[in-house]
Amino acid sequence: MGGMSRTRGGPGELRIGVSGWRYPPWRGVFYPRGLPQRRELEFLASRFDAVELNGSFYSLQRPESYQRWRETTPDGFVFAVKGSRFLTHMTRLREPEQPLANFLASGLLALGEKLGPLLWQLPPSTAFEPERLGEFLALLPRTTRAAARLAERHDERLDGRAVTSTDADRPLRHALEVRHESFRDPAATALLREQGVALVVADTAGRWPLLDEPTSQELAYARLHGAEELYVSGYDEDDLRPWAERVRRWRADGREVHVYFDNDVKVRAPFDALRLRDMLARNAA
16 A cells, blocks of 8 residues: 655745636637647646646536646646536535545546646625534545545535545545624634635735635635736736745745636736746746
């Protein structure tokens, strides 16, 4: 059986990318004109070393899709996988074991060494409820082997299309994005800290709380949804400067850092991500 495989992440490692990649307005602007849709992920992976996989939020993806995404991207590439909205938005974390097992069995373990953190996003109407959130966080698997064991409990809907094994036992990290003011409660960050789950630092153009509280010793996770208008406005150098400072602080503290841009409406996300990466590279030189 052997011990746990070394994860490709580690202290101070930095991943900057975008949330999703299949956006028609990006074609001919970020993606070269005439690039076939099936090659868009390949092109994205030539510019970035990570992406947030958000189709998994809307529906259970199929194992062959995860396998194709793994094969399409180069060695060292990482997918942060967004957790199912059935868990977070529909059942609102009530009785989470079965839907979590189904999500884990849907194929993400087929990403192998390219599986990055799992992102769980709560809706704006979900307030901090210590007992319910605590039950959910405690259930989350912390290794790929534990994820495979939980995936085996999937229901009949995934019969014949489930992945319930892993090629190696690797650490599995989690990040939680919240959108309700009640999460400013120190008890909320204490619970996340106790469970080792990263609290997402999210820029939402002021619509929802921006909480910059380190709750994981290993992972820092940021999502940038727009500086002035949600999902629309971009980030100039002045906007990015405080984010660059945060990234440097998180890395200095020994955390693996993931930053994803989600301001996709006007094709700002990929260019802003490249700008932040270049800014950090210049400052490090």
